[in-house]
Amino acid sequence: MIEAKTQIERELIQAARRGDLRAFNRLVEMYQDRVYHIAFRILGDGDSAADTTQEAFISAYKHLKDFREGSFQAWLMRIVTNACYDYVRARKRRPADSLEDMLGDDEEREPPDFVDRHEGPEEHAVRAELNRLLQRGISQLPDDQRIVLVLADVQGFSYEEIATATDTNLGTVKSRLNRARLRLRDWLLAHQEHLPEHYRLSSEHL
Amino acid sequence: MSNAKHVTDNLSAYLDNRLGGAERARIESHLRTCSVCQSDLESLRYTARLLQAMPSVKAPRSFTLTPEQAARARPRWQAGWIFRALRGMTGLAALLLLLVVGLDLFVVSNARGFTASAPAPAALRVTTQIAPPAADASANESKAVTIAPAAGAAATTAPSRHLCRSDRDADTHDVRHPSTRDCQRRRK
Numbered sequence: 001m002i003e004a005k006t007q008i009e010r011e012l013i014q015a016a017r018r019g020d021l022r023a024f025n026r027l028v029e030m031y032q033d034r035v036y037h038i039a040f041r042i043l044g045d046g047d048s049a050a051d052t053t054q055e056a057f058i059s060a061y062k063h064l065k066d067f068r069e070g071s072f073q074a075w076l077m078r079i080v081t082n083a084c085y086d087y088v089r090a091r092k093r094r095p096a097d098s099l100e101d102m103l104g105d106d107e108e109r110e111p112p113d114f115v116d117r118h119e120g121p122e123e124h125a126v127r128a129e130l131n132r133l134l135q136r137g138i139s140q141l142p143d144d145q146r147i148v149l150v151l152a153d154v155q156g157f158s159y160e161e162i163a164t165a166t167d168t169n170l171g172t173v174k175s176r177l178n179r180a181r182l183r184l185r186d187w188l189l190a191h192q193e194h195l196p197e198h199y200r201l202s203s204e205h206l
Numbered sequence: 207m208s209n210a211k212h213v214t215d216n217l218s219a220y221l222d223n224r225l226g227g228a229e230r231a232r233i234e235s236h237l238r239t240c241s242v243c244q245s246d247l248e249s250l251r252y253t254a255r256l257l258q259a260m261p262s263v264k265a266p267r268s269f270t271l272t273p274e275q276a277a278r279a280r281p282r283w284q285a286g287w288i289f290r291a292l293r294g295m296t297g298l299a300a301l302l303l304l305l306v307v308g309l310d311l312f313v314v315s316n317a318r319g320f321t322a323s324a325p326a327p328a329a330l331r332v333t334t335q336i337a338p339p340a341a342d343a344s345a346n347e348s349k350a351v352t353i354a355p356a357a358g359a360a361a362t363t364a365p366s367r368h369l370c371r372s373d374r375d376a377d378t379h380d381v382r383h384p385s386t387r388d389c390q391r392r393r394k
Contacts, residue, residue, distance in 0.1 A: 021271065021273060021276050024271065024276075025270035025271060028268075028269055028270045028271065029268070029270065032265040032268070032269045033262065033263075033264050033265050035265075035269075036263065036264070036265040036266070036269070037262050037263045037264075037265075040263045041260070041263075046266060049263075050266060050267070050269075053265065053269050054269050057269050057270075057271060058271065058275060058278075058279050061271055061276060061279050062279045127261075130256070131260055131261065134256060134257065134260060135260075138257075149257070152222075153254050153257035153258055154257055154258070154260055156258070159222070159224060174218065174219050174224065175215065177218050177222075178214075178215060178216075178217060178218035178219070178250075181218055181250050181253050181254060182214070182246075182250065184253055184257075185249050185250060185252075185253045188253065188256075189249075199256065201249055201252060
């Protein structure tokens with residue numbers, strides 16, 4: 001099954017490299033949710049994530065010739081990661097639009113389209129609250145740590161894939177991820193009162 | 207043992223099962239006796255679990271490229287050869303221009319050396335107005351011919367000038383900026 005998917009993907013890449021836009025757009029459709037999700041978690045808001053996702057696919061189309069072999073996903077993730085870095089750098093040059101300002105008190109940042117059909121409205125509200133808080137915690141991490149944390153824990157990428165995506169080595173990935181988790185843990189502890197009771201870091205976690 | 211060096215730096219790699227056997231054994235041995243690192247390990251595990259449970263976010267719209275966006279992106283493998291070809295041709299054109307101007311100047315400076323009667327500004331004007339130095343500087347005829355376009359132009363303009371000059375019985379200065387139309391009018 002995975003083999004068949006890989007084969008289709010390979011054929012689409014070949015066609016896209018010959019200039020077949022429809023083939024490229026099939027690849028976009030296959031990956032756009034993943035790309036958008038990463039951009040959303042790294043950047044913290046939907047508009048920035050949409051802009052960056054579009055930029056990333058344009059960049060991928062432009063540089064498709066540079067993709068030789070190996071994992072197309074890892075190659076694409078590297079492009080997305082770079083697009084996010086670019087976006088963050090551009091945003092820093094406009095201090096008025098800093099991340100903290102963008103997140104601010106807006107409690108509606110978490111997109112509504114993730115309703116788990118098995119949970120009731122109350123449980124859903126609690127989880128939405130938790131996710132908003134987690135997203136705020138992720139957003140206060142330094143860029144390098146935030147990107148590694150999102151790729152590892154939110155996306156579930158291996159250390160090797162993260163090293164490729166961020167153009168670093170395994171040692172750097174390991175230490176950035178550890179520092180990111182420790183820092184986020186400390187941030188959650190400092191904001192315990194905002195965590196839904198059920199999710200607080202109790203003594204059993206400490 | 208609890209005062210041994212803490213293993214905080216390696217806790218995530220331990221959690222993710224990314225340590226070799228010996229390193230793993232060292233961490234486990236330390237964890238058995240260090241409540242600080244045990245506590246760190248549990249809180250990190252919990253934090254990672256919260257993150258892993260975060261829901262996926264779906265793309266709010268389609269990000270497929272329109273033909274216009276694709277054209278603007280101008281993939282390198284499509285535009286590349288055109289750019290390379292144009293760049294190559296531009297370089298070649300610049301080189302040819304330099305060659306022509308260089309040869310021209312060389313010819314003119316030689317012409318000045320050989321024909322003392324020809325004043326420099328006039329001689330320059332002759333060459334830039336595609337008139338051949340060959341008209342006066344007979345010593346340089348062979349060199350002038352090597353400049354293909356100027357030589358070609360010379361073939362058509364030179365005879366009328368000679369006629370013009372003979373009609374007007376002019377000196378060499380007048381020859382260098384005659385209007386061909388004037389000559390033709392006069393010939394009529």
